[in-house]
Amino acid sequence: MDRLIELIPLSYTDSVVLIGAVILGVAAGVLGAFAVLRQRSLVGDALSHAALPGVCVAFIATGAKDAVTLAVGAAVVGVIAAGLILVIERTGRIRPDAAIGVVLTGFFSLGIVMLTFLGNFNNSSQAGLDTYLFGQAAGLLVSDLTVMGLLCAASLGLVAVAFRPLKVALFDLSFAGSVGLPVRLLELAMTAMLVIAIVIGVRTVGAILMVAMLIVPTVTARQLTSRLSTLLVVAGIAGAVVGSAGSLISTGAGIPTGPVIVLVGFVVAMSAILLAPGRGVVWKAHRVTSERRRALNEGVLIDLETALQSGPPPTVGQLASLSGRPPAGLRRALRNLDRAGVLRRDGDRIALSATGTAAVQTLLDRRELWSAWLENGWRIELPDAGEPDPRDLRASLGDDLTDELLAFSRGGPGE
Template identity: 50%
Template structure:
């Protein structure tokens, strides 16, 4: 089926793979981004994305080969460790959330850069391209990458759909989950796991440094249009997919890295929405203020 979709696009095969792959990653980031933004955990996801770099390096050192699935597993493990470290620093170390995020983000990114530099100096020819995980790399995407993204994205979508009410209450009314008999830590663990899934999927495309922007920007844009979470999630996913696909096309035409181009597009859409949204935009609020003063 994927082959049929790729063949049906008016693009060369490599460009079609990039466009479909970035669209899938953008969609997954868009539908899972509200879990971070609405719970004020955007920087939590940023620290997790920075933590993936060390996991990629450790996975390569352990296997000596650049196997995408193995590197993805390493990135997942390190993102989870970063999440647990932040939670531990908050609850056990009694640090403020921003301090815990700052510590984990800086330490994990520094460790990742040190390990990547060590690998680059080792003379192992297989390490070529590992540094691209900083800013992303789409040129090497394959149909297998799309399949992995689709499968993991489907898992995330199913979890969000099944647990939508609990995730919504955790975002807007955290006390409801405990009243409903569901431990708060379970909801936190599920939300953190879904956020880790989005981060890991996007690291290869957008990069560890820029992934948080792809999680946040589509949500910001969609938030200006609707207040309902049931509409916000699919709209944010659609915007993420559109920015991913368009960014993939433009980056290929201009011979620019896809990650920064996708992030710039998503950020531009968010800014336009903040300014021009019909009800909540800056211009709309200015017009309402003038009307109220006139009356």
């Protein structure tokens, strides 16, 4: 560990904080995923508050204040709290959120009572137990790092070994039970991993900010991938990046590490939510507007074709009254169509150019194919169960099936 610290071109304490933040990020990222994906993110909130009575009990029992003793105390009480949440929500009347809330406030109240009670006897020796709540990255020691690193490695190893059963239990608990997996044990393992992540992190960022550390990496990774194995790796990396960036910024600017890490994490998660390719808010909004524009353009083109079939080329006003579209939208569509070069202007009258005629023809073909699919689609045998893409049936059905479909509909109503 010392050699690793020397490798980093920072002051000794800053390097310790940096390594601690990275270990925390990886552990919280990978282990937190098992809570977030089960929609139990806030169990972490309850468990990190339960760390307070945990460290108090450890302190009362041993009188020691070293990292390992307190961590063991926090972990034991954390597992008890987690078990209580499971028991309370399993009885059915109390829903998971209320179970989490009751355990959170109950254990935290217990912690406060213990803390103040301890304070009555010896005012100085219990001091520092409450840093568990708000975290104190600067107080990290090299021995803490070793403990954190070992715990992190052990729990990641557990995830790797038990990946398959964990995955099944994560997504379909009743299926896991039906194929004979030890469901209770797996549920407990997932919660225990959460406890480990919290014990690793709570000293560095504090109980309340720990909640965000458990959630941020998984939310980020979930926007980028849909596979659990990839998600765990991406979440681990995201956690490490958030942790290291946060600790570097905080040591640079001289502000507390925990809050900065959480703020960096929030920014990262929000950028993923907004910008993730194929899924993000901005991406989706862009797709919706371009789809809308395409639908509008095609609709106006068809309207124009209908008008041309029934009479002389219409003016904009005539087209508007004929199609019944709002004039603003119509003008926008005509501008788009002009730019695409499908219109021919004849004074204030509008007709189709050569490309326009071709475009209308493909459009009409596509519409005919679509109504053929709606009417006779059930007659053709698809190679797989997937529905074809409604925007381009020919491409997704293939030429043979398309011709078959058209033959059905052109041959009149079937027998």
